[in-house]
Amino acid sequence: MNLAKLNFNLIVCTYKRAESLLRLLRSVQTQSLYPNRILIIDGSPDNNTAKMLEANQILNLEYFKVDEHDRGLTRQRNYGIKRLNIDCDIVCFLDDDVILEKDYLRKIIGTFILIPEALAVSGYISNDADWQKVEDADETDKDLFTYDGWSRVEGSRFGMRRKFGLAPDKAPGMMPDFSHGYSTAFLPPSNKIYEVEMMMGGISSYRVGIFKKLSFSEYFEGYGLYEDADFSLRLAKKGKLFVNTAASLEHHHDTAGRPDVFKYGKMVLRNGYYVWRVKYSNPSLKATLKWHATALLLTSIRFSNVLTSKSKKEAFFEAAGRLSGWFSLFINAPKPTSYQ
Structure with a gap:
């Protein structure tokens, strides 16, 4: 299937982050493959996001302001899904504090074509950790995590867990039987595609058909910590999920809107x-x-x-x-x- 024949919508759920959202949208404007629609689902109690969007015209953008009943990450996502185009094939979700490299969306959509059985595809955060090829890494550094020919600093907490026999025993993106596994941040920048069962929701994309039977759980109110793990674990029971490490973006953590x-x-x-x-x-x-x-x-x-x-x-x-x-x-x- 040709990339141009796939209709895809982008949903961005936001809350009191007008400046971060503008940076994201500017990176969307430079994409080599542009969304058929961009849906901004705003749960902010103020009008700063609406004013920012009025001052910056973005092609194919539609703005939705939700009331308190629909406020919160999972509720806003479900709200956006209900407003997708009827002919939409793929829906992409992005956090409002990420910045895309220019081919991000092209590589995400291309993955669905390359792997027809993929139900979901995640991108890759390039500024999360410093990776080195194994041959360039310091072999004396005991704090290194090595995977698929690449190394990065693992972190002292994993070293402590290892001393007590509590280190993860599955690949990144897979959940051990006692949970507490390696996130997809431990997948290397190899430009490869890896199968996973947990994805970061703020950089994930899905075939729209899955939402006929699935929805985001409203157990995760407000900030929605781990709602992405919940949804992807349920989805992984029905089919295959992937991370394309060639589809890269940067995550610039914005603390606005986070709980105490x-x-x-x-x-x-x-x-x-x-x-x-x-x-x-x-x-x-x-x-x-x-x-x-x-x-x-x-x-x-x-x-x-x-x-x-x-x-x-x-x-x-x-x-x-x-x-x-x-x-x-x-x-x-x-x-x-x-x-x-």
């Missing part, structure tokens, strides 16, 4: 537990013990950041939130609901 650090820490534990049980509804005793052991180890590491980090207050309250979230699991653990 205590609430964030609590979400890390509760939402992390939720998506683990989406994949493994009846985990073994060993896997259960390893999940809790890893969660507590990571919480203790975050508490230790009170001594080592410049942001001591943030480290303490996030760690306290994680601990609160862990205790809450024994009172009212979240149970995955049916979104197919």
